[in-house]
Amino acid sequence: MDPTKGGKAMRALVEVHDLLVRRGGRNVLEVPALEVGRGEVLALIGPNGSGKSTLLLVLACLLKPVSGEILFDERPLSQWKALEYRRRISFVFQAPLLLDMTVSENVALGLKFRGLQKGEIRVRVGHWLEQLGIESLANRRAGELSGGEAQRVSLARAFVLDPELILLDEPFSALDPPAHSKLLGDLAALLAVDHRTAIIVTHNLKDASQLGDRVAVLVGGRLRQVGRASQIKAKPADEEVAAFLREPTSSAL
Numbered sequence: 630m631d632p633t634k635g636g637k638a639m640r641a642l643v644e645v646h647d648l649l650v651r652r653g654g655r656n657v658l659e660v661p662a663l664e665v666g667r668g669e670v671l672a673l674i675g676p677n678g679s680g681k682s683t684l685l686l687v688l689a690c691l692l693k694p695v696s697g698e699i700l701f702d703e704r705p706l707s708q709w710k711a712l713e714y715r716r717r718i719s720f721v722f723q724a725p726l727l728l729d730m731t732v733s734e735n736v737a738l739g740l741k742f743r744g745l746q747k748g749e750i751r752v753r754v755g756h757w758l759e760q761l762g763i764e765s766l767a768n769r770r771a772g773e774l775s776g777g778e779a780q781r782v783s784l785a786r787a788f789v790l791d792p793e794l795i796l797l798d799e800p801f802s803a804l805d806p807p808a809h810s811k812l813l814g815d816l817a818a819l820l821a822v823d824h825r826t827a828i829i830v831t832h833n834l835k836d837a838s839q840l841g842d843r844v845a846v847l848v849g850g851r852l853r854q855v856g857r858a859s860q861i862k863a864k865p866a867d868e869e870v871a872a873f874l875r876e877p878t879s880s881a882l
Contacts, residue, residue: 641700642667642794642826643688648697650683658683659851660697668824672841674831676873679847681830685796688828689720701794716743719787721797725779727771732763735771736785743790757785760819777808784816788825797829801836813839834858834874846870 643665650658658680665671673681686692688699690706699706706714727735733754740750758764761781766774774782780800787795800816801809817839820827831837837844838858846854846861854866865871 640667641665642669642702643828644698644700644703646698646700648684648687648694648699650680650687650692650694652683657850658687658694658847660684661852663845663852663855665826665828667826669842670820670827670829670840672829672831672837672844673847674834674837674844674873675847676832676876678850680850681832681847682798684847685720685798685828685830688794689718689796690714716790717792718794718796719790719792721783721787721795721800723799723802725776725783727774727779727782729771731768731770732774732782733758733767735782736789739786739790753789753791754785757789760788761785762815775808776804777812780804780808780812788823793826795825795827797827799830799832801831801833816840846873848873 641664643663645660645663647662648658648660649656673684675681683692687694690711701709701714701717728738730738736754736757737750740753745753755764758767761784763778763781763785766778766782771779771782780803784800801813804812813836820840829837829840831840841858843855844858844861845852846866848869853870854861861870862874865874
């Protein structure tokens with residue numbers, strides 16, 4: 630399945646082949662084949678327990694599969710040094726994991742660990758605070774932020790590292806509807822101009838269609854269908870995909 634954007638084939642940044650993950654003695658994720666092109670945003674959707682977050686954890690090397698192969702930049706993950714690989718990706722969790730320090734200090738933390746000069750850190754932090762609309766919060770402490778503000782800080786902290794791949798695990802799930810809607814729109818606009826490869830987990834079909842160039846549907850721990858949102862809506866791969874699309878908890882595509 631060749632990912633495309635604007636009708637043109639993109640060279641894959643991530644390739645997954647015959648992936649199998651077991652937890653508690655049972656199969657929880659099977660992905661026969663999946664490619665994510667450079668600069669593509671892929672939205673992973675499916676009901677709770679379908680394996681969406683599990684796939685992100687495997688891609689982040691936080692969970693080891695039983696079998697299968699994952700390639701990043703055309704090299705198997707087994708050939709990457711752990712630190713080298715982790716410096717090329719960022720992970721945004723459902724709940725912002727901020728430290729008890731200011732917004733600027735939280736966003737700068739990863740850059741300090743990498744040994745960047747203070748001047749460069751200041752410029753990069755300022756840029757991403759502005760991109761996420763939180764420059765006015767630079768000196769506010771993390772504990773004083775609303776849920777939406779905290780998640781914006783979490784996103785800025787991920788983007789400031791300039792990762793080639795950003796993994797986002799339901800970043801809107803803990804937000805109230807107004808904050809959800811505003812952050813969704815801002816993130817969609819940012820990804821559209823940033824051209825960064827991203828994989829985002831959501832159970833919300835409307836969010837998936839707004840964010841993703843393509844949508845990957847997981848049901849029952851198995852990848853069932855990959856394609857544009859309109860294609861999946863028009864022609865579900867099987868009855869289980871169709872049933873998920875009909876669920877009242879999912880918004881219409």
